Amino acid sequence: MTATELREIAREIPGVEGAHAMKKEQLLEVIKKARGIKEEAPVEKKEKKGAETEAIIRDLKQKIILLKQEKEAARATKDKKKLDVLRRRINRLKKRTRKVAQAA
CATH class of the missing domain: 1.10.720 (Transcription Termination Factor Rho, Rna-binding Domain; Chain A, Domain 1)
Structure with a gap:
Protein backbone atom coordinates (compact mmCIF):
# COMPACT_ATOMS: atom_id res chain seq x y z
CA MET A 1 0.00 0.00 0.00
CA GLY A 36 -4.06 -5.88 16.93
CA ILE A 37 -1.71 -7.22 14.29
CA LYS A 38 1.44 -8.74 15.73
CA GLU A 39 4.80 -8.01 14.15
CA GLU A 40 6.24 -10.95 12.26
CA ALA A 41 9.91 -11.76 12.30
CA PRO A 42 11.66 -10.47 9.19
CA VAL A 43 12.48 -13.02 6.53
CA GLU A 44 16.05 -14.19 6.81
CA LYS A 45 18.19 -13.57 3.78
CA LYS A 46 19.99 -16.44 2.16
CA GLU A 47 23.67 -16.66 2.79
CA LYS A 48 26.01 -16.16 -0.10
CA LYS A 49 27.37 -19.17 -1.92
CA GLY A 50 30.36 -20.78 -0.36
CA ALA A 51 33.71 -20.98 -2.05
CA GLU A 52 33.19 -24.71 -2.61
CA THR A 53 30.02 -24.28 -4.66
CA GLU A 54 31.57 -21.45 -6.65
CA ALA A 55 34.53 -23.70 -7.44
CA ILE A 56 32.19 -26.49 -8.54
CA ILE A 57 30.26 -24.11 -10.78
CA ARG A 58 33.48 -22.71 -12.22
CA ASP A 59 34.72 -26.24 -13.07
CA LEU A 60 31.43 -27.15 -14.71
CA LYS A 61 31.46 -23.98 -16.79
CA GLN A 62 35.03 -24.72 -17.91
CA LYS A 63 33.83 -28.14 -19.08
CA ILE A 64 30.98 -26.46 -20.96
CA ILE A 65 33.46 -24.16 -22.72
CA LEU A 66 35.61 -27.14 -23.76
CA LEU A 67 32.57 -29.04 -25.01
CA LYS A 68 31.45 -26.00 -27.02
CA GLN A 69 34.85 -25.93 -28.71
CA GLU A 70 34.51 -29.64 -29.52
CA LYS A 71 31.03 -28.94 -30.84
CA GLU A 72 32.38 -26.31 -33.23
CA ALA A 73 34.99 -28.79 -34.46
CA ALA A 74 32.28 -31.41 -34.98
CA ARG A 75 30.17 -28.86 -36.81
CA ALA A 76 33.10 -28.17 -39.15
CA THR A 77 33.42 -31.90 -39.93
CA LYS A 78 29.60 -32.19 -40.23
CA ASP A 79 29.44 -35.05 -37.73
CA LYS A 80 25.75 -34.90 -36.79
CA LYS A 81 25.85 -37.72 -34.26
CA LYS A 82 28.70 -36.15 -32.30
CA LEU A 83 26.97 -32.75 -32.50
CA ASP A 84 23.85 -34.23 -30.93
CA VAL A 85 25.83 -35.93 -28.14
CA LEU A 86 27.76 -32.76 -27.34
CA ARG A 87 24.62 -30.64 -27.37
CA ARG A 88 23.01 -32.93 -24.80
CA ARG A 89 26.13 -33.02 -22.61
CA ILE A 90 26.33 -29.22 -22.62
CA ASN A 91 22.64 -29.02 -21.77
CA ARG A 92 23.07 -31.46 -18.86
CA LEU A 93 26.04 -29.52 -17.48
CA LYS A 94 24.11 -26.24 -17.68
CA LYS A 95 21.27 -27.81 -15.70
CA ARG A 96 23.76 -29.09 -13.14
CA THR A 97 25.29 -25.63 -12.66
CA ARG A 98 21.83 -24.16 -12.07
CA LYS A 99 21.01 -26.91 -9.60
CA VAL A 100 24.25 -26.40 -7.65
CA ALA A 101 23.73 -22.64 -7.58
CA GLN A 102 20.17 -23.00 -6.33
CA ALA A 103 21.13 -25.51 -3.63
CA ALA A 104 23.74 -23.16 -2.20
Missing part, protein backbone atom coordinates in the same frame (compact mmCIF):
# COMPACT_ATOMS: atom_id res chain seq x y z
CA THR A 2 1.08 3.54 -0.58
CA ALA A 3 1.60 6.07 2.19
CA THR A 4 -1.49 8.03 1.11
CA GLU A 5 -3.69 4.93 1.38
CA LEU A 6 -2.22 4.21 4.81
CA ARG A 7 -2.93 7.81 5.89
CA GLU A 8 -6.59 7.41 4.93
CA ILE A 9 -6.83 4.25 7.01
CA ALA A 10 -5.05 5.91 9.94
CA ARG A 11 -7.45 8.91 9.86
CA GLU A 12 -10.38 6.52 10.36
CA ILE A 13 -8.82 5.14 13.56
CA PRO A 14 -10.03 7.06 16.63
CA GLY A 15 -7.31 8.60 18.77
CA VAL A 16 -4.77 8.99 15.99
CA GLU A 17 -3.70 12.56 15.38
CA GLY A 18 -1.25 13.93 12.87
CA ALA A 19 -1.56 11.07 10.40
CA HIS A 20 -0.85 13.45 7.54
CA ALA A 21 2.67 14.12 8.89
CA MET A 22 3.56 10.48 9.60
CA LYS A 23 5.89 8.46 7.46
CA LYS A 24 5.02 5.04 6.10
CA GLU A 25 6.77 3.10 8.88
CA GLN A 26 5.00 5.14 11.57
CA LEU A 27 1.65 4.68 9.85
CA LEU A 28 2.15 0.94 9.68
CA GLU A 29 2.97 0.80 13.41
CA VAL A 30 -0.15 2.79 14.34
CA ILE A 31 -2.43 0.71 12.11
CA LYS A 32 -0.99 -2.58 13.35
CA LYS A 33 -1.37 -1.50 16.97
CA ALA A 34 -4.98 -0.36 16.41
CA ARG A 35 -5.98 -3.56 14.61
